[in-house]
Amino acid sequence: MTDQPISQTDYMFADDVLEYLGELDHVLKGRRKTVREHVRADVEAHILEALSAKPDIDPCSRAEILSGLGDPASYALAWADAIEVANPESRVVRLGRMIGEGGWALSRRILAGLCFALGLIFGLAIFGRLVSPETVGLFVLSDGTWLVGSWTSGSVPIARDVLGAATLPLCVVLLAVFVGLAWRIQSKRTHR
Amino acid sequence: MTKVSEERARIERQMRKGVLGVATLAALRQSPAHGYALAQRLKEVLGGSVAEGTLYPLLASFEAAGWVKHDWDTNQAGPARKVHSLTVEGQAAAAELLSVWRETSARIEDMTR
Numbered sequence A: 001m002t003d004q005p006i007s008q009t010d011y012m013f014a015d016d017v018l019e020y021l022g023e024l025d026h027v028l029k030g031r032r033k034t035v036r037e038h039v040r041a042d043v044e045a046h047i048l049e050a051l052s053a054k055p056d057i058d059p060c061s062r063a064e065i066l067s068g069l070g071d072p073a074s075y076a077l078a079w080a081d082a083i084e085v086a087n088p089e090s091r092v093v094r095l096g097r098m099i100g101e102g103g104w105a106l107s108r109r110i111l112a113g114l115c116f117a118l119g120l121i122f123g124l125a126i127f128g129r130l131v132s133p134e135t136v137g138l139f140v141l142s143d144g145t146w147l148v149g150s151w152t153s154g155s156v157p158i159a160r161d162v163l164g165a166a167t168l169p170l171c172v173v174l175l176a177v178f179v180g181l182a183w184r185i186q187s188k189r190t191h192r
Numbered sequence B: 001m002t003k004v005s006e007e008r009a010r011i012e013r014q015m016r017k018g019v020l021g022v023a024t025l026a027a028l029r030q031s032p033a034h035g036y037a038l039a040q041r042l043k044e045v046l047g048g049s050v051a052e053g054t055l056y057p058l059l060a061s062f063e064a065a066g067w068v069k070h071d072w073d074t075n076q077a078g079p080a081r082k083v084h085s086l087t088v089e090g091q092a093a094a095a096e097l098l099s100v101w102r103e104t105s106a107r108i109e110d111m112t113r
Helices: A015-027 A033-053 A059-069 A072-086 A091-131 A164-191 B003-018 B020-030 B035-046 B052-065 B088-111
Strands: A136-141 A146-150 A158-161 B068-073 B081-086
Touching: A015 A033, A015 A059, A015 A072, A033 A059, A033 A072, A033 B035, A033 B052, A033 B081, A059 B052, A072 B052, A091 A136, A091 A164, A136 A164, B003 B020, B020 B035, B020 B052, B020 B081, B020 B088, B035 B052, B035 B081, B052 B068, B052 B088, B081 B088
Parallel strands: none
Antiparallel strands: A136 A146, A136 A158, B068 B081
């Protein structure tokens, strides 16, 4: 522990302040970066000013300052609108930004879909392995070629099951990883 | 809270919100100020019913209209502060709106006599 006094700037990193600023960022999501930075800088300056005016800074006074500002949803969009009117964006820049944002959103969607599809494949592999362990896995066939996936009777016979008993746990882990990744990408896209 | 006092509180809230623009221009006419100090001045005049957050969109729209400009105060310790002040157009708009305010207020006062 240190006896050094804590500066107002340190209080900007208090959980409630960070949560408030996070809420502000969420409300302003999709707005121009310069507009978001403008609003955030002014809100931070307001909080710092308010903190420096308080003789004692405790969670109560922080809560008072934040409630005094109001819910970000109630003012931030009107603020961003006014800043955008004051600093209009050229059509070319606006078009470029929209294409960039659209492309980014689309690539995230594709990536989430891809991860989900891979998860689904490993889910099916688990099912196949449980139903018929000798036909699903990573195999070396008797002619020396490798086979990943499902082996059907009538094709070249299997010489060796490479992963053996590790196949099922590995598929479970990969299923969890890909479904988890898909969920994470999807939820980031929805909530941020 | 009874329905009557609820209605009274609603009208009072609307009234205070409605005069926020004129009050902001009047406060900036007195002297330039940074956001927080301006919010405190307005709080003293209008009470706590107006959230400080609503002041900033108003200042930004005044800037968009060319009534308010800001300069950066770097003299104080800590991060630079934005100091808002009225432009010439803002001074004229403030004078006009304050005159409308006085007239309206006088007329309402007349009705109560």
